[in-house]
Amino acid sequence: MSYILTTQCSDEIGLIAKITSLCHEHNLNIVRNNEFVDREGKRFFMRTEVTGSPTSLFLSQLQSNLPDDAQVKLHSPTKVKVVLLATKEAHCLGGVLLKQYENALNIEIQAVIANYPDLKPLAEAFNVPFHCVSHEGLSRTEHDQQVGDLIANYQPDLVGLAKYMRILSPEFVARFKDKIINIHHSFLPAFIGAKPYHQAFERGVKIIGATAHFVNNELDEGPIIVQDVTQVTHANNAEAMAKIGKDIEKTVFCKALQLASEHKLFINGTKTVVFK
Amino acid sequence: MSYILTTQCSDEIGLIAKITSLCHEHNLNIVRNNEFVDREGKRFFMRTEVTGSPTSLFLSQLQSNLPDDAQVKLHSPTKVKVVLLATKEAHCLGGVLLKQYENALNIEIQAVIANYPDLKPLAEAFNVPFHCVSHEGLSRTEHDQQVGDLIANYQPDLVGLAKYMRILSPEFVARFKDKIINIHHSFLPAFIGAKPYHQAFERGVKIIGATAHFVNNELDEGPIIVQDVTQVTHANNAEAMAKIGKDIEKTVFCKALQLASEHKLFINGTKTVVFK
Amino acid sequence: MSYILTTQCSDEIGLIAKITSLCHEHNLNIVRNNEFVDREGKRFFMRTEVTGSPTSLFLSQLQSNLPDDAQVKLHSPTKVKVVLLATKEAHCLGGVLLKQYENALNIEIQAVIANYPDLKPLAEAFNVPFHCVSHEGLSRTEHDQQVGDLIANYQPDLVGLAKYMRILSPEFVARFKDKIINIHHSFLPAFIGAKPYHQAFERGVKIIGATAHFVNNELDEGPIIVQDVTQVTHANNAEAMAKIGKDIEKTVFCKALQLASEHKLFINGTKTVVFK
């Protein structure tokens, strides 16, 4: 059986030796290892894929051998639980649903929640529960409360914003801290905010992109996870760019969920560490 | 013998028919044709590659058949003349010099002008005249005047800023209007201004890029010609990004000069039309 | 209303002028035009997007003005009809179904036909009729006959092989001549035939790809329409490559159908002409 051990802590000399030696003592065979030291921030990150039977003794010894601030997690190969939020656009939601159907992502989509009913047939076509929570007549706080309660029932590992066209309240963000992944339809930090394809067209760029990022309280300012781009030309107006961009959005959003589901993703302050 | 006819004017019905029919009447065989109509701006752009012997009668008939604002140019297959400006960095300058040596660009580099002497050996290694015009002790206006006079002597078709790390005065920009091509070391409009790789590192982007653009009086705001990008990771600090970025800068700058030299480039207000 | 005129014929001087002048005479405004001359093969290809009301007189005059071998077609903006063939794998089929659902392709999927029942739920989730025609107990000729009869009932413009893992009989190929588009899971002509990802892994390539092509009677030898690639590493075994490759296959197959649906695709002997 294969497990993934993720470690992050303040950096000091000998960390890799400590971790790998303990694995060896506990008869855990390392089949893949990635580490990164952020020398500026003096932080250590490691992802270790082992075969064997890690015990709770192993984990407690590991924790006590490492610096006090160490965050150690052992992930069994079960699927990562995700609730997806959406509005009306089908492409990102559909992309993830299809990937799950293909068995191409290590995730279980527990539910889709949207502020319009349009995507109900799509979710149900893939046998995923769909909840419509209209924002009509509700304050942002009230709406976020209702949506948040629905999400909380599922106890997901991740909340994926599959083109959820709502600004989130700080309370909502805090409630699902470090769990919310958004897809923004531009190559951040270019074209922050609304209508990025119109901005891109006006500026006459030759490349457009999309960005998946964790959500914090600054709009489009959270730690970036994945970005990708594609060429456009003078012949593409804003509508054409939006159409072209949908494929990139879909790909980038799925890629971010895949990285998260494989435990290859660490938040490092305002940035991420992503092991390939 | 092959010629390239470029046309731009306000759009109206029947322009392609007019131009191509006149070519036919004058026994000019069209071997390649590209056109674009900017429907918002109501502008028409066309690049026509013909074989045959275009006469001055052909050109005057063409001009009189088209709308009054038509800009018609016939380019013979002679090389496009370029003066390159640089400072201390070798990669963009060297990239163009090497491409010329390989005979891979339809350009003739007439001279290199720099505000430091460092790149003299590189220019001279490729037998290109090198002028150092130090900015020490000169006002921006005076320095631009001296550099401008040197350039003007060569009567170039284009002025290429091969990492020329000076802000240009409006007088200089006006003097070589629509002829100055700059390479900026970011994916514009992200990271305008100084130290874009440091900005990129601080933001934690996963892709960096470079942008070639025409220069106007707004810093890094001129019409974009070519952009390209490359992947970076959390393991790349600002210095590593700068090193990785140099290849993209070189490629993008050479590509912009190539497009200009093949008369595939039109300025359309704040944007460009680029035929591939 | 917008129409697309496609023309191909043997090349001669003045063809663009003839076609565009006739458009002008008939009050058809050209909003976009692409042409290509294959100088070796002496063939002319043109795609002309016009607004206005083309009459049958226009078409007959056009035909009589052009060389005898001219194939002229006028496409109204109706959707291109497609029947998809599949086996067991969901990704290419699902990709196209999802794109249709998003309204991102100018196609109407009339039916899905497969030699196994596995993909029935996927087709039906998108409200597309599904037919299972098992090959068990049938000769290739018999099976192709049954599948072909089913297809013929729909009178599709295109037959898309969405990972249809069967070799087609010459009779089947002839029956739907120039209409069958296949997706092959390698960067052709590398790794023709079975198990391309295993071949790629054995050879230790650093890039894998996919190829959409028209089908003729030589296995994987038909005219190539679209290709795309992605990076792999020494850490990817054949199974990992296959998983990574599915995204490329899906993208490339959708792109080929999109080009066909926008009438940007011409067969030119053993090659294609593709207007972007």
Place this chain on the structure above:
Amino acid sequence: MSYILTTQCSDEIGLIAKITSLCHEHNLNIVRNNEFVDREGKRFFMRTEVTGSPTSLFLSQLQSNLPDDAQVKLHSPTKVKVVLLATKEAHCLGGVLLKQYENALNIEIQAVIANYPDLKPLAEAFNVPFHCVSHEGLSRTEHDQQVGDLIANYQPDLVGLAKYMRILSPEFVARFKDKIINIHHSFLPAFIGAKPYHQAFERGVKIIGATAHFVNNELDEGPIIVQDVTQVTHANNAEAMAKIGKDIEKTVFCKALQLASEHKLFINGTKTVVFK
């Protein structure tokens, strides 16, 4: 001071722990570590970047702690010595010379050897010794002997074939075993052998590429190091493809030398392990 330790040996449990623990005991701080286990071949590969002062005792202890077949090397930060072979084409040779001039590669080009005199001015422009060894009137064995003797005088770490258009004798390949890096102008294994761009044009591919690989005795069959590709269209004939391809060849060849110079490259039978 920073050193790079490279290790390869047959795989067994606990190797990472052994190596990193010994580093720790010897006060070597690991700033970057990459490892790979080829599970099929049961081979272990590791590249470890350390700061500190590795002693000969460290190395002998390391060697004795590891399996008998272990190849352990400690690389000081001195430049990797390279002799380049060329024929008449300037782009790959010039690309590497320019990169060295920019100080962008950790290499020292000791000499250029060519079978024609054409590239003498280019090498000398960058102050690199040039030797012409004409193949006229010599058997392949004789020519390879003369070129090999010249190379041997320089005792290079690598021999780079910068478009050296000669087939090498088995003796020559054996003499510089595992040191010869070639650039082939196709996306191998497609279009092995002569005139790959003509083959690519005939096949009508939409993407062309280049491949850097170690040389063994099978033509174009050595372990692949780097590959890259670029889009082409129906409008590009073989000559245009060759021109477009030169940029990819240059980039891929430089990238392969860079990886080698940073000790990120391991030969694993018929394949390579490449740490990014």
